[in-house]
Amino acid sequence: MKITIDQERLSSEIEDLAAFSDADPPAVTRIVFTPTDLKARAWIKSRCKDAGLVVKYDAIGNAFARWVGSDPDASVVGTGSHIDAIPNAGKYDGVVGVLGGLEAIRALQRAGFRPRHSIELLIFTAEEPTRFGIGCLGSRMLSGTLAPDAARQLTDNDGVSAEVARKNAGQAGELEQVRLPLSYYKAFVELHIEQGPILERERKPLGVVEKIAAPASLRVLVEGAGGHAGGVLMPDRRDALCAAAELILALEDAARSSGAIDTVATVGICDVFPGAVNSIPARVRLSVDIRDTNLERRDRVIKTFEEVCRATSAKRRVEIRSELVNADAPAESGPAIVAALRKACEKHSFPFLTMTSRAYHDSLFISRIAPIAMLFIPCRNGYSHRPDEYAAPEDIARGALVLAETLAMLAE
Ligand code: GLV
Ligand code: MN
Ligand code: MN
Helix, strand or coil: CCCCCCHHHHHHHHHHHHCCCCCCCCCEEECCCCHHHHHHHHHHHHHHHHCCCEEEECCCCCEEEEECCCCCCCCEEEEEEECCEEEEECCCCCHHHHHHHHHHHHHHHHCCCCCCCCEEEEEECCCCCCCCCCCCHHHHHHCCCCCHHHHHHCECCCCCEHHHHHHHCCCCCCHHHCCCCCCCEEEEEEEEECCCCHHHHHCCCEEEEEEECEEEEEEEEEECECEECCCCCHHHCECHHHHHHHHHHHHHHHHHCCCCCCCEEEEEEEEEECCCCCEECCEEEEEEEEEECCHHHHHHHHHHHHHHHHHHHHHHCCEEEEEEEEECCCEECCHHHHHHHHHHHHHCCCCEEEEEECCCCHHHHHCCCCCEEEEEECCHHHCCCCCCCCCCHHHHHHHHHHHHHHHHHHHC
């Protein structure tokens, strides 16, 4: 069977999808369940229908586009990723796995392949934590990692609940129905940009992912006392932002001194209230993101951070409340899928690296219910989550080809 990828169409579809954005090009902002996201979803749905796929949604809005196999009752071979994009993001994160997955399916159809197992393209809801504060909302629910009641409690910054947002977006049905049975997937394989510099540095066009690092995040509220920036004397101050600054630097230090390059920690949001030049910050909200390939090391950083919160609270006479939003275990890829990916690379004499994903992905959660693996392609300078994120059309097409070969091996 000779599989060919339509690189030109795939590239132009990536451009088309990037036009559904709430930011000026080249930046892409596409937050889950906004009108822009809903238009992008409708566009993808029509592309999937054009390819003869049967499209369904679950109650949280995960889309399942299925190429029905000759044995419709057999377990499913899944692929896919997400199309939501954080504020001021690029065109490729998630999108390469969705449109590359769709093109892989079309390429198999053109090659005359007939799958025994159905092949299903998944477009996960809210891989990004932007709106509801927790990443991988759709795949957490599919895998039973996030219970329906916990999902109902999630709200965005405007106080709109995930429950209302999904219903307004037209996602009917009960959240209790979202969880998939353990027997549903035979395998799940996700194509994604690396979001790091290693493939480019090592001059390898492909990465076969054997492990996904363990992410955790915390919400922190620091409450001090506000007041006049001129009137309140320094010894009397209980400045919430100064306390938050100590927390941020202590977190950086805890990650840097963990003893491993795989430990990373970030404070990505720092909201200061009231946010006036001549007013002492009374309240600060921080979002904290901590990750590691090693669970114990990751948890040590969390513990250190929580200790620093207590010590800083006492020292600076401010209230500090930290709440763990998520602390997930890492995932190992399934050996059979890794073997299929390697075989597909070798068939075309494509060099590849076996590697770890430091970013999290929906595959992390699908791994709780099915064997998974991921295939990485390089992105320029390792840039991601920024407007100049870039993956070359030939690298994307190569990834889609290896994905197609792999899906064929898994689905026959
Ligand atoms: C996913 O977007 C991540 O933050 O790893
Ligand atoms: Mn992302
Ligand atoms: Mn992604």
